[in-house]
Amino acid sequence: MKKIAQYRRQHHVFTKKILLIMKISTFLLFLALHVSAKDFAQQKITLNVRSNSFTSVLKSIEKQTTYRFFYSDDVVESNKQISIVVNDAPLEKVMEILLNNSSLTWKQMDADKIVIASFIKIDYPVKAVAVSGTVKNSKGEFLQAVVIREIGTNNVVQTTADGSFAINVKVNNSRLEISIVGYKTQQFVVGKSINLEIVLIEENKILDEVVVVGYGTRTKRGISTSISSITAKEITAAPVADVAQALQGRVAGVTIAQGSGAPGGTGGSDIKIRGITSLTGTNNPLIVVDGYPLPDQNANNVLNSFGTGDIERIDVLKDAGATTIYGIRGSNGVIVITTKRGKAGKSNFNVEVYRGLQNAWRLPSMLNAREYAIANTEARVASGLAPIPKLVDPNAIEAQYGNGTDWLGKIFRRAAIQNVTMNASGGSENAQYLFSAGYFKQDGIIYKTDFERFNLRFNGDVKVNSRIKFGNSLSLNKYIEHGTDTYTAFNSNIILALTAPPTVKARNPDGTYAGGLSEDSYAEPNPIYNLEVPKNNNVKYRATGNIYAEFELLRGLKLKTMFGGDYSIQEITSLNIATPSTGGRPTVLSSYFTQKSLNPDYLAEYTLTYDKVFAKKHKLNALVGYTFQESRFSYINGSRGNSNFAYNVPGLDPVIFTPTSLSQISNGALDGISGRLASYVSRLNYDYDNRGYLGFSLRRDGSDKFGPANKFSTFYAISAAWRLTQEPFLKNVSWLNELKVRGSIGTVGNQDIPAYKYLQSINQSFQYTFGNSSGSGGIVNGAAPSSSYNPDIKWEKNEQLNVGFDATLFKNRLNINFDAYQRRSKDLIIAVAPPLVSGTYETVPFNTGTLQNLGIDLTLSGEIYNKNKFTWVANSSLGTYKNKITSLGISSLLERGFQRITGGSRKTTLGLPADYFYGFVTEGIFQNYKDIASHAVQTAGSDPTKSTAPGDIKFKDLNGDGVIDDKDRTNIGNANPTFTYGLTNTFSYKNVELSIFIQGSQGNKVLNFTRWYTEGGVSNGNYSNAVLGRWTGEGTSNSVPRLVLDDPNGNNRVSDRFVEDASYLRIKNVRLSYSIPSKWASRLNVKNTKFYLSAQNLLTVTNYSGFDPEVGGGVDYGFYPQARTFFAGITIDL
Amino acid sequence: MKNNLLKTFLFLFLTTVLFTQCKKSLLSYDPTIPLSSVDNYYSNEAEAVIAVNAAYTPLSAIYNGAAWHLGDIMSDDSDLGGGGGGDGLETAELDNFNVTSFNPIINLMWAQCYFGILRTNLIILKVPNIANITPAIKNRSLGEAKFLRALYYYHLVRLFGDVPLYTNAITVVEASVIARSPKAQVYAQIIADLKNAETLLPNTYGVNDKGRATAGAAKGLLAAVYLTLGDKTNAAAKAKEVIDNSAVYGYGLWADYADNFKLENENGKESVFEVQYRSGGGQYSDYGAGQKLNTFFGPRLQNVVQSAGYGWNVPTINFMDQYEKTGATYNTIIDKRRQRSVWIPGDVSGSYTQPSQLSGSPNGLDVKKYFIPATNTAGDNGGWTCALNVPIMRYSEILLTYAEAAGPALGKSFADQVRVRAGLAALPAGLSDAQWLAAIYKERRVEFGFEMHRWYDLLRHPDPNYFINVMTAAGKTNVAAKHRFMPIPQGERDKNPALTQNPGY
DSSP states (O other): OOSSOOOOSTTOOOOHHHHHHHHHHHHHHHHHHTTOOOOOOOOEEEEEEEEEEHHHHHHHHHHHSSOEEEOOHHHHOSOOEEEEEEEEEEHHHHHHHHHTTSSEEEEEOSSSEEEEEEOOOSSOOOOOEEEEEEEEETTSOBOSSOEEEETTSSOEEEOOTTSEEEEEESSTTOEEEEEOTTBOOEEEEOOSOOEEEEEEOBOOGGGGOEEEETTEEEEGGGOOSOEEEEEHHHHTTSOOSOHHHHHTTTSTTEEEEESOOOGGGTTOEEEEESSOOOSSSOOOOEEEETTEEOOOSTTTTSSTTSOGGGEEEEEEEOSHHHHGGGGGGOTTOEEEEEEOOOOSEEEEEEEEEEEEEEEESOOOOBOOHHHHHHHHHHHHHHTTOOOOGGGSOHHHHHHHHTTOOOHHHHHBOOEEEEEEEEEEEEEOSSEEEEEEEEEEEEEOSBTTOEEEEEEEEEEEEEEOSSSEEEEEEEEEEEEEEEOOOOSOTTTOHHHHHHHSOTTSOSBOTTSSBOOOOGGGTOOSOOHHHHHHSSEEEEEEEEEEEEEEEEEEEETTEEEEEEEEEEEEEEEEEEEEOOOSOBSSOSOOOEEEEEEEEEEEEEEEEEEEEEEEEETTTEEEEEEEEEEEEEEEEEEEEEEEEEEOOOTTOOTTOGGGGOOSSGGGEEEEEEEEEEEEEEEEEEEEEEEETTTEEEEEEEEEEEETTSOGGGSEEEEEEEEEEEEGGGSHHHHTOTTEEEEEEEEEEEEEEEOOSOTTTTSOBOEEEEEEEOSSOOTTTTEEEEEEOOBOOOTTOOOEEEEEEEEEEEEEETTTTEEEEEEEEEEEEESOEEEEOOOGGGSOOBOEEEEOOEEEEEEEEEEEEEEEEEETTEEEEEEEEEEEEEEEEEEOTTOOOEEEEOTTSTTOEEEEOTTSOTTEEEEBOEEEEOOSHHHHHTSOBSSTTSOHHHHOOTTSEEEOOTTOSSBOSGGGOEEOOOSOOSEEEEEEEEEEETTEEEEEEEEEEESOEEEETHHHHHSSOSSSOOOBGGGGGOOOSTTSOSSSOOOOTTOTTOTTSSBTTTEEEOOEEEEEEEEEEEEOOHHHHHHTTOSEEEEEEEEEEEEEEEOOOSSOSOOTTSEESSOOOOEEEEEEEEEEEO | OHHHHHHHHHHHHHHHHHHHHTHHHHHSOOTTSOOOBTTTOSOSHHHHHHHHHHHHHHHHHHHHHTHHIIIIITTTSEEEOTTOTTTTHHHHHHHTTOOOTTOHHHHHHHHHHHHHHHHHHHHHHHGGGOSSOOHHHHHHHHHHHHHHHHHHHHHHHHHHSSBOOOOSOOOHHHHTTOOOBOHHHHHHHHHHHHHHHHHHSOSOOOGGGBTBOOHHHHHHHHHHHHHHHTOHHHHHHHHHHHHHTHHHHTOOOOSSGGGGGOGGGTTOTTEEEEEOOOOOOOOSOSSSSSBOHHHHHSOTTOOSSTTOOOOOEEEOHHHHTTSOBSSSSGGGBOOTHHHHHEEOTTOEETTEEOOSOBTTBTTOOEEOTTOOOTTOTTTBOSTTOBOOOEEEEEHHHHHHHHHHHHHHHHHHHHHHHHHHHTTOOOOOSSOOHHHHHHHHHHHHHHHTTTTTOHHHHHHHSSSTTHHHHHHHHTTOTTOOGGGGSOOOOHHHHHHOTTOOOOTTO
């Protein structure tokens, strides 16, 4: 024993004397207690040490835990090099490994003090039997660092890299316990065999996956609610700006339809988790990024400002058990996005680059010049109009124009897409960082449209000491979009390109825009002009971030404070300049519009969590918290129209804002708070022995949207799960590795109504004029209520019930997750159209009616084949639900109509799915006048002998009153799919991986509005190829009506004729990748390099006749179709 | 370092506590939000005036979107022209007397009148409580509100008969159960409001307020209401009151009939009350600041008016026959009113000549009363928003009201004033009462052609079958007794079970 010894505790040096006393007392204690008192704290230790000194290993443990080691240098001075690999191991196990085969022993003194001292072996038995062996997994791979322990002793060894071990045991009936994280622990009786070949069965690794739940995390094992997750690999597979689009088909029960294929996803994605819960409120899930619940911007573009490459994982919380913690915003489910963070250890640098080409996967076929001339003349003659002289002779047209102008070919193009993401991450045990930068540019497949995004991220975590941790997430983004109208029925450039006649040229010989000539009798704007001249700019800046601090007040009791902000600034400008000729617009004056809007959102959050294990088997996790969030929205805009500023005026030239007449300018502004929430959250999880799980969550939300009596609301949920495979009767069923049954019940809410509807607000936007001035002077403002009010309005209450199971079968090769659910929205907020007698016309929200969804989510995943380095992994998801209105309360009917189609509408009525298509039923084509005379009058208020002719559509007289009118409309289908599904197959062989992702939707209907223009004779525009099969005489067709201009019979009214089955199956993504072998990688000094070739939307199988069957909202107004994209990329990890 | 951390946490703790403590106040709405509610508005003079302005706005929509379909196209004066087919089905329903309770024109009239009624009710309830207001503005505001309320109820009661009558700030729940009040009660309210309005309203306005209701307008409207009710005594007395005080109100006839419909003469001496429109280059809408009649009545697709021209309101031959003429053709019409009222073939405007036949107008006729040529961009710069006002009542109506109510002996000189201005001879003396009524009816028909009066004149005729006989003679064989009242809009009946339907619908 040395005279001077150094004891370590935070660099304090103790005196020799004290030391001596301590050592003696320690020794005595050990004698008395041995190691039986094992009330160790449950701090877990992870070590990955190769040949390091004993003391440095102890230092590593001290860094991770609150344990502090006491030892004298002489005790541990041996130069023995230690190797130890443990993952989340308890202290006991680590110490056993460390001190194995040494003369040292250890003892926990106070809570954290660990004393290591020499041990005098009083009665330790002589090792009698030498046992050796190997440990493999089920794939035959040798396992390193498996702990082999003789039960009842401190006798422990670990396997080496080749999976072998050797241990001396007491007697030959000693029992050995073989354990390693990720595998099921096994026991063996040594017996006669002293050379053991042990095969460990993998524990279901999925169970150890950490799932991000509201205000915390849990391992999958202990989840008693319905949560689905996807990880970075699936997210980055799709070449999209909006991460929502990457979720499509990946998660059972989540239906995603793109509102538009416009570049950058600026059309927004329609995300529905388990169908809709609200008729007039939002049906968008709450999106939480790194703990920050983003304000609902109608889900439009909420996510396309973030870099997809930054995302680590997405957890989708689906049932009330999971979402109640988000209370009044939880009814539509919650999408929890977690971004990547730095990890302790070596630094990483990752670069990912891809480039690709996109084109439209299908364009409708339109008539060529000759066919158009024939069809147009036929339609005009049929309606009693003189033919357009130019079009009378189809032969002359063909001679002059050939096939004519291919307008679709002119507006669609092959377009580039590219993406670069770089991130650097790393850090020490005490501080971790991640920086990332991304650039994404997508040219639209429609000429002149594009999207460009820059994003930066910094996420950091700092551990100040064993009790205090700080961190932040910060994302700075900017995008620039140049768009065009592809979303309004009236002005969509796609509609214009569909209908522009092939006999109109895009440009005149002098280069000016053509069209609008009287000889064409077609005066809609030239689509090329519409794409080239108006300059539409949409720029968005967004900073989203938070700073947190976590303080461990007592063992297991942590206080976390988070402050966050999400600021977005959007600038929209649109400059439309008069040009010498504007094809179809004989006099266009210049106009300029600009709008700046600001959308700041603030969050403050305080949570207290407590973790405690009682008597080893009872684990408690409790959370209480308070959060406050405020959203504001304001904008200011100004415009100048009807003026003559010249072509070359730059956007900021003051001349634009110097009008010559007040009538040329207008401005608008909105300024105010759009919502505040003050909430209390709480949750209690109780885990019993890794077998039973109970969760209880409670949230009390205060929202300023409701009147004084209804500001606060409380939501609760209970969930429970039982791992049946932990029970004796299932424990030894070999084919069943894991079976957990789950159930949850709870309430969530929806608060999405306009603010202050409990007051009767004054609308100050009325105008009237007084005074004698002509022209535009004398306009005065008026103020009056335009809506009524409901002092009792409150949140929408959604009651949800979920039962399900998670199973793992056949040696962990098949995973099944099944959920069945019922969701009932009671106190449904329905915007009730007031009786006009009330003197108001805006709808008033009332809590009335009930909406119900019943559904099933199923996920199957597993390894189908794994041999000889060839693996085939498949992953599939399926979701189906039935939506039904079970009560409408005081709002007897809701209708939504399209102004452009006579009698067309959507409707919501009792007992049917919400928002079904409401229209007429067709029963073929009138073949002759006798047929017409024997049927109901087709157009109310008209003389059937004038308005209806053979070749017109025959509408069914549903009420049998002899007249086809509003009352003959009925349910003609709805946009809800019967089921949606996704299937990913991943094949890998050595360094090559092929992944094929198929996604589809079955049974959803689309109202194809484009056909209103292209089959109808609503103008002198062009027709689709479908009219080639038109009725031209008795018996020629019973489905495509005759051509007649102005549609006297109303053939174009909304009817089942335009409602199409838009089921589809789509090879959404195919990806072939190759990772260079590790020896090349090390030669190149990189960790990993991967090349890939990929295709998005490679193949689509559908009967839908429009551009694309994925139509968000269910009505196809000629939306921007999705592109088929081929791209190639490389990922390098340095 | 350690100290700082401690301070940081102390701060965090404190903010936690602070935030938690003031949560109640965080959720009550912020007084800085510029949100006005019915409870806190109507609190000063400016707000009173702005509230009254909004009570006028339904007029723009009524005269853009409903009054001419009902007053003229449904009558024997004009028919629906336009493109035919499905174009203007709702108007065709009226024109052909197969109107249903789903008709949007009927619905527009109903809705806009009630919008005006709620707004005027709120003014009448709230403005008296404003402490700080000039008495003149207070009286004027209340007078305008009562005048407008009477006007809206007058439209409703003539068109629908019994209608829900309320004078309170009705809630949406009350509006869902309110029943129809008898016509007599509605008229009683109209008369009471107008009697009150005539005492509250000023006789004239300063230049910036022209177009607001005047005392003369209230009296004139009251005379018309009495006439509608067949109360000739009161109608004559009230009309005479206006005539006798015409200098006070500044009333008189323009020398040239056409002067009534000129941009520069808006709210001029012959104007008793008119709908105010302004050109704003706005969108196609019934509810904008501009008037859309110019485009809707302009010769179809001839571009002589802004936005092409739709030719929807086509005068009938029967109407044209009312003009006194010397020969068989329209060229020989001597009535000077024709030139401003109707386009006939050969009429010229700039380089445009009206053809003998147009799509939807087989005889080349179109309404010209509200015509502002496309070249006059100050009056109409496109987008279906013309600046020209539309008269609701002109001084000549007061004269003819008096003439009709007072009878041939007393009334002849007043009717003759109107005829002389039109370049016609005085009416013969010694007409019987029936002849007199017929003469006045004919005079009103040409004087107010396309001013949306005719249908109501047909209805108020002493012979209850008059409108049926006239319309049947005009070829509208569907017309029936039920058409005296239009159907109550179905949407309203769906929401309020207490609303009964008029017979026959």
